[in-house]
Amino acid sequence: MVIDSMGMPQADDTNETPARRRILVWDIPTRLFHWSLVLCFTVAYLTSESERWQLWHVTAGYLFGALLLFRLIWGVVGTRYARFSNFLHGPKTVLAYLASLLSRHPKHYVGHNPAGAWAILAMLGLGIFTVITGWASFSDYGDWFGELHEGIVNLLLLIIGIHVIGVLVSSLLHHENLVRSMVNGYKLGNAADSIQYAQWIIGALVALGLGIFLWALLTSRLPMLLP
Numbered sequence: 001m002v003i004d005s006m007g008m009p010q011a012d013d014t015n016e017t018p019a020r021r022r023i024l025v026w027d028i029p030t031r032l033f034h035w036s037l038v039l040c041f042t043v044a045y046l047t048s049e050s051e052r053w054q055l056w057h058v059t060a061g062y063l064f065g066a067l068l069l070f071r072l073i074w075g076v077v078g079t080r081y082a083r084f085s086n087f088l089h090g091p092k093t094v095l096a097y098l099a100s101l102l103s104r105h106p107k108h109y110v111g112h113n114p115a116g117a118w119a120i121l122a123m124l125g126l127g128i129f130t131v132i133t134g135w136a137s138f139s140d141y142g143d144w145f146g147e148l149h150e151g152i153v154n155l156l157l158l159i160i161g162i163h164v165i166g167v168l169v170s171s172l173l174h175h176e177n178l179v180r181s182m183v184n185g186y187k188l189g190n191a192a193d194s195i196q197y198a199q200w201i202i203g204a205l206v207a208l209g210l211g212i213f214l215w216a217l218l219t220s221r222l223p224m225l226l227p
């Protein structure tokens with residue numbers, strides 16, 4: 001058992017010399033969450049400036065919020081590497097990881113690496129604030145909510161940029177295509193570190209829930225009626 005710098009017991013998910021073996025790390029709900037989040041963010045961002053596309057902007061925003069809500073729950077009850085407890089690391093661990101990046105042999109983590117994990121937590125937090133301020137601005141609670149909304153989105157965009165660069169750099173340093181891992185769920189590691197189930201049923205339920213929510217939002221034009 002490894003104790004991290006926050007004093008929390010952690011399973012030893014690092015793997016200095018990963019056996020070159022494909023193991024399942026990301027379950028279906030986590031992958032579905034990730035790529036749906038990217039899609040919703042992109043749609044909301046591209047439709048944000050035009051009155052004509054407002055229904056789509058607000059609809060994508062609601063779906064973005066629903067996805068974040070799901071991820072908060074999945075971060076507690078989900079599979080091993082999806083749990084927050086698996087990727088919450090203190091500053092010492094983050095600094096040690098960053099220092100190891102400068103060496104020729106950066107520390108390998110089966111789940112999220114400690115630095116990437118903080119970018120992820122920042123994106124989740126900023127994402128939630130984006131939805132709340134967007135809703136408050138759309139509901140006419142004050143003009144300043146609109147400005148706050150834009151400011152938070154810009155900050156979120158910055159972290160997304162850092163996130164994507166971090167993913168590409170880690171992929172190069174670890175000789176491992178992390179983008180493909182977020183698609184097929186597999187990374188390199190020891191067989192014992194694999195998650196057991198991909199959680200197809202939960203994934204299907206999440207997809208169904210999202211589909212129904214999208215259909216309800218669009219057919220009722222609910223987003224435009226809510227305020």
Ligand code: HEM
Nearest residue numbers: 030034038041111112113116120123160164167178179182
């Ligand atoms: C709107 C843009 C994006 C947002 C908000 C976002 C957010 C996130 C979040 C929250 C996670 C954690 C996943 C989880 O544990 O549930 C994550 C992981 C990940 N994202 Fe993104 N992401 C974005 C764009 C991208 C893009 C464009 C790529 C591809 C280049 C990408 C590749 C990845 C990968 C590979 C991981 C896993 C990282 C690891 O191995 O630790 N993301 N992202």
